Amino acid sequence: MQISIVLPVFSETSSLIKTVEEIKAVTPKQYFKEIVIIVSPKSTQESVDICKDLSQKDTGICCYIQQNNPGIGWAFREAFQKARGTHVIMMASDGETDPKAIPLMIQKMRETGCDIVAANRWVRGGGFQGYSFLKKILNFLFQRIIAVMYVSAIGDYTYAFRLYKMEALEGQAWQETRHPFLLESLLRPLKKGCTVQQVPAVWHSRTEGKSQNTFLQNFVYFRTAVKIYFER
Numbered sequence: 001m002q003i004s005i006v007l008p009v010f011s012e013t014s015s016l017i018k019t020v021e022e023i024k025a026v027t028p029k030q031y032f033k034e035i036v037i038i039v040s041p042k043s044t045q046e047s048v049d050i051c052k053d054l055s056q057k058d059t060g061i062c063c064y065i066q067q068n069n070p071g072i073g074w075a076f077r078e079a080f081q082k083a084r085g086t087h088v089i090m091m092a093s094d095g096e097t098d099p100k101a102i103p104l105m106i107q108k109m110r111e112t113g114c115d116i117v118a119a120n121r122w123v124r125g126g127g128f129q130g131y132s133f134l135k136k137i138l139n140f141l142f143q144r145i146i147a148v149m150y151v152s153a154i155g156d157y158t159y160a161f162r163l164y165k166m167e168a169l170e171g172q173a174w175q176e177t178r179h180p181f182l183l184e185s186l187l188r189p190l191k192k193g194c195t196v197q198q199v200p201a202v203w204h205s206r207t208e209g210k211s212q213n214t215f216l217q218n219f220v221y222f223r224t225a226v227k228i229y230f231e232r
Contacts, residue, residue, distance in 0.1 A: 005102075008076060015095045086166055105119070164189075
């Protein structure tokens with residue numbers, strides 16, 4: 001198992017540096033392949049400079065400028081193609097995904113041989129820090145609807161913190177280019193028969209920058225789920 005860890009960057013600076021440091025600290029060295037930073041062409045100059053500096057100081061960090069734009073979906077899709085590992089972790093660079101879950105993901109995949117390990121905020125040991133009550137209720141209802149629709153025991157479909165075997169990502173007909181890709185990137189492999197296990201993780205509110213995921217855009221997730229469901 002050689003893991004490429006993918007980090008999309010838009011306006012992150014100090015949170016990116018902290019995330020990289022924590023990843024390097026908690027990821028077992030025998031499994032670490034690289035960190036792939038994919039930078040939006042609309043990023044601030046400070047963010048771009050930090051990414052370049054990180055990659056120049058550490059041979060285990062690769063930095064690329066996103067070619068297709070806009071959208072975090074494009075960022076992940078491009079980064080998956082750049083990754084050189086046998087496995088890929090998708091996560092955030094703004095502090096919303098806690099690197100402490102990485103060893104749990106690795107252990108779960110080694111124990112079960114599954115294709116994907118998904119972080120779950122809704123199981124014991126997981127949770128939310130800085131999430132509004134209304135958003136939490138809507139998030140829970142959405143997760144339940146998708147679980148029933150796909151007859152699945154997975155409890156968190158939109159938290160973009162997962163460990164994949166590279167084979168689970170290859171050959172997928174990705175269509176989403178923005179935040180609904182976070183849902184698509186689990187539903188398409190699931191529909192193709194990939195096995196999924198879960199580990200608890202805590203979502204942390206970002207400490208800098210502004211999310212590009214607007215409230216109205218969340219309703220597009222339903223369209224994505226329905227569209228994939230009815231595809232052959």
